[in-house]
Amino acid sequence: MGEMEQLRKEADNLKDQITAARKAMQDTTLQEAAASINVVGRVQLKTRKTLRGHLAKIYAMHWSTDSKLCVSASQDGKLIVWDSITTNKVNAIPLKSSWVMTCAYAPSGNLVACGGLDNMCSIYNLKGKDGNVKVMRELAAHTGYLSCCRFLSDSEIITSSGDCTCVLWDIETGTQKTIFAGHQGDCMSLAVSPDFKFFISGACDFTAKLWDIREGTCRQTFGGHENLSRINYILDLCKLYDLRADQELITYQDSSIMCGVTSLAPSLSGRLLLAGYDDFNVNIWDTLKAERVGVLAGHDNRVSCIGVSSDGMACCTGSWDSFLKIWN
Amino acid sequence: MCSCGEEELELAANHTGPKGVINDWRRFKLDSEDQNVPQNKKELIRQMSHPRDDDRLRKMSVQEYEMIQEEDERYLKHYRKQCMQEMHQRLSFGPRFDSVHELQSGEDFLEVIEQEHRLTLVIVHIYQHGVKGCEQLNSCLDCLALEFPGVKFCRIDAVASGAAERFSPEVLPALLVYKAENFFAPDVEAFLNEYGLLPEKVLTACGEDEDEGGDLE
Numbered sequence: 001m002g003e004m005e006q007l008r009k010e011a012d013n014l015k016d017q018i019t020a021a022r023k024a025m026q027d028t029t030l031q032e033a034a035a036s037i038n039v040v041g042r043v044q045l046k047t048r049k050t051l052r053g054h055l056a057k058i059y060a061m062h063w064s065t066d067s068k069l070c071v072s073a074s075q076d077g078k079l080i081v082w083d084s085i086t087t088n089k090v091n092a093i094p095l096k097s098s099w100v101m102t103c104a105y106a107p108s109g110n111l112v113a114c115g116g117l118d119n120m121c122s123i124y125n126l127k128g129k130d131g132n133v134k135v136m137r138e139l140a141a142h143t144g145y146l147s148c149c150r151f152l153s154d155s156e157i158i159t160s161s162g163d164c165t166c167v168l169w170d171i172e173t174g175t176q177k178t179i180f181a182g183h184q185g186d187c188m189s190l191a192v193s194p195d196f197k198f199f200i201s202g203a204c205d206f207t208a209k210l211w212d213i214r215e216g217t218c219r220q221t222f223g224g225h226e227n228l229s230r231i232n233y234i235l236d237l238c239k240l241y242d243l244r245a246d247q248e249l250i251t252y253q254d255s256s257i258m259c260g261v262t263s264l265a266p267s268l269s270g271r272l273l274l275a276g277y278d279d280f281n282v283n284i285w286d287t288l289k290a291e292r293v294g295v296l297a298g299h300d301n302r303v304s305c306i307g308v309s310s311d312g313m314a315c316c317t318g319s320w321d322s323f324l325k326i327w328n
Numbered sequence: 329m330c331s332c333g334e335e336e337l338e339l340a341a342n343h344t345g346p347k348g349v350i351n352d353w354r355r356f357k358l359d360s361e362d363q364n365v366p367q368n369k370k371e372l373i374r375q376m377s378h379p380r381d382d383d384r385l386r387k388m389s390v391q392e393y394e395m396i397q398e399e400d401e402r403y404l405k406h407y408r409k410q411c412m413q414e415m416h417q418r419l420s421f422g423p424r425f426d427s428v429h430e431l432q433s434g435e436d437f438l439e440v441i442e443q444e445h446r447l448t449l450v451i452v453h454i455y456q457h458g459v460k461g462c463e464q465l466n467s468c469l470d471c472l473a474l475e476f477p478g479v480k481f482c483r484i485d486a487v488a489s490g491a492a493e494r495f496s497p498e499v500l501p502a503l504l505v506y507k508a509e510n511f512f513a514p515d516v517e518a519f520l521n522e523y524g525l526l527p528e529k530v531l532t533a534c535g536e537d538e539d540e541g542g543d544l545e
Contacts, residue, residue, distance in 0.1 A: 056408040059349055075352065075408055098404055099353050099396075101346040116349055117396050145388060147346040162346075162388055185385030188346055204385050263345065276344065302415075304344040320343070320415055 034288035043272060043284050043294035045315065051082050051324035053089050056098075058318030059116070060305050064105040067309035070316055071112045072324055073103040079114055081126065084309075084316065084326050093124055093133050106151040111136065111171075113157060115146030121159045123171055137174050142167065148189045152196050152213070160187035166201050168213060178216040182209060263305050268312025276306045282317065296327060350387055351377070352411075357395065359410075360403050369395060424477040428453075428469050431484040434491065441506050444480055450506040453483040454495050462501040 056075035063070045069090060071081050077098035081091040099117035106112065115121040121139040128134055144162030151157045152168075156177070160166045166180040166187055185204030192199045198219070202208045207223040263276035266287070273285040274296070282296035282303045296303065296317060305318040314328045343351070354373050357365055369391070376389055431437050437452065444450050453469055455462035466483060473481040486492040486500060495502060 056412065057352070075349075077404075099349050101349045116346075117353060119393070144393070145346065145350070162386070186387050204387065304348065321412070 030288065030290070037288055039286070039289065039291075041293065045284070045294065045296055045327040047325045047327055048314070049084060049087050049326040051080075051084070051087055051326070052322070053080055053082075053092070054078065054322040054324075056322055057320045058304055058322065058324060059100055060103045060114075061307050061316055061318045061324060062103050062105045063307050063309045063316065064109050065107045065310050066109060067311040067313060069105070069109065070307070070309075070324075071103050071105050072318055073100040073114050073116075074318075074322065075099075076322070079103055079112060079124070081112065082324070084314065091126060091133050095122070101146060102148045104149045104151055104157070106154055108154050110154055111151065113149050113151065115149055115159065117145050119143065119145060119161070119163075121146050121149050121157065121169070123157070137171055139169050139171070139174055141176055144186065147187060150190060150192050150199070152192065158190060158192065158199055158213070160190040160201050160203075162186040164203065164205075166190055166199070166211070168216075178213070180209075180211050180216065180218070182218050183207065263303075265306045265308040265315060267308060268310075274306055274308065274315060276303045276317070282306060347387060353396075354392075356404065356407050359407060365395070425480050426474060426477060428466070428473045428481045428483050431482050431489065433489050437482075437484055437489070437491075440480070440482055444506075449479045451479060451481050452504045452506070453481070454486050454491055454500060454502040454504065455483055456486040456492065456495075456497055456500050459497050459500045465501045465503070 051072070054072065054074040054076050055078075058072055058074050061070055061072040068083060068085055069081055070084055071079055073079050073095075075098055077095045077100075079091075079093040079095060079100075080089055081093075082088070083090055093112075095114065097116060097118040100114050101116040103112060103114040110127045111123055111125055113121055113123045119140065119142045121142075122135055123137040123139065124133050125136040126133055139157070139159065142159065142161040142163050142165070144164070146159055146161055148160045149157055155171050157169050157171055158166060159169065164181070164183045164185060164187060166183075167176050168178040168180070169175070170177050180201070183201065183203040183205050185206070187201050187203045190199050190201045197213060198210055199213060200208055200210050207221050209218045209222075210220040211217065212219055265274045265276075266272070267274070271287055272293070273287045274282055275285060276282045283292050284294035284296070285291070286293045296315075302320040303317045304320055306315065308315045314326050316324055316326050318324045354377055357373055358370055372389065372391055376392060429440075431440060431452070440452070441450055451469070453462075453465055455466060469481050469483065473479070484491060486495050486497075
């Protein structure tokens with residue numbers, strides 16, 4: 001038992017060193033640094049369009065990089081591609097499984113993907129020769145549900161799964177290029193860096209991990225005490241971490257909020273953070289001041305997913321009542 | 329609850345995100361009349377829905393994954409419809425209406441605004457025969473009244489009710505929207521868009537100023 005004790009002491013020692021190093025980096029708090037910045041004022045977003053067509057709760061949505069088209073996935077077993085300006089349905093794709101947890105639009109606009117309780121990531125080609133949208137690939141290898149997927153390009157996609165791993169796939173061959181293992185609990189979400197070199201995964205093991213896509217290694221781990229449900233999406237609390245300082249900057253919370261966050265969308269400038277909660281409400285936070293500056297409210301608005309377009313001009317929410325709404 | 333009588337599943341807080349999907353699936357399985365879901369499997373699902381503290385790392389059990397493979401989607405359509413109805417009932421309080429109510433006089437108007445159930449939205453269209461746009465708006469509201477039974481749509485003839493003294497034809501058609509005790513100027517475009525407005529050309533007939541949208545940034 002002597003050896004165990006020694007190892008335990010060593011581990012604790014290392015943890016203390018990490019905490020001390022992080023503290024040394026902390027020369028100020030976000031509140032102090034942001035003190036002189038003007039308050040953002042009340043943010044009121046209004047519904048500009050309503051997208052109708054799904055027959056059941058919307059589970060996920062994702063904008064195309066053109067900021068005009070977007071894709072949504074619903075319990076009715078369909079993926080619908082919308083033109084958010086005209087509100088027309090560009091494509092309605094029937095799915096094999098209704099229990100879809102995520103959908104994604106490729107940066108090129110050529111492909112969309114989705115997955116869920118079927119443990120697979122299905123890729124659809126929107127620009128097929130005969131005009132019909134068909135399944136292009138079914139990426140099957142995960143032994144757990146597919147919680148999130150994001151395209152790097154038309155040939156590569158990253159998935160996060162309830163089997164505690166994230167995987168980088170080669171879409172052409174349908175094979176796993178890299179497996180990112182390390183999480184101890186179900187991976188719930190992922191977000192890719194704008195330069196496509198890194199991605200962050202959030203999991204039920206209370207941590208978020210920063211991965212180097214090419215190296216296949218975990219560079220940083222955040223968290224520790226709280227359940228991280230969606231990347232940047234944190235159950236119970238919303239926290240902002242500084243990647244370079246490797247520590248938590250601030251927590252967005254309010255005593256009146258009693259439930260977890262399940263979806264997050266920062267504004268283009270990053271000054272605002274829209275957070276969707278488990279009770280279907282959406283709060284708008286000032287990221288620097290950590291104050292609530294607005295809510296997305298509508299008459300029957302119950303938001304199940306949220307996304308901000310790449311040009312920052314609009315936000316889209318999907319709701320339990322089968323509608324999607326475009327706000328700005 | 330979507331489920332019948334005894335098969336109640338405590339919803340907890342998982343309505344959205346992947347956990348929301350898992351939660352919905354479990355409720356569907358418990359509610360399912362599918363013979364392929366025997367009692368012992370239902371029991372497992374009930375247990376998984378109330379995880380112990382040390383179980384929080386993994387959200388689905390191996391047996392549940394196996395159950396998905398044996399899925400029969402026949403009952404899914406019925407279940408989805410039930411869920412939507414249940415949500416509508418749960419979240420839409422108060423009385424229901426099915427058509428645009430014609431107000432005869434100024435007293436009627438006040439009564440409607442003051443007496444309606446506090447959660448009901450009241451929309452009054454002030455119109456005048458012959459004024460451009462009023463007829464179009466009336467048709468539009470007829471459609472909306474059917475689609476939104478929780479909202480009380482009314483209309484009042486400006487001339488017949490004497491309202492014409494206050495509302496000259498230039499400002500008609502006019503839509504007034506009331507909720508609880510607050511009067512607020514109708515933000516017609518935004519408001520009607522929230523309800524999924526039909527032909528946009530109807531809007532241009534309204535005399536209201538349209539709100540300029542600000543950038544999200």
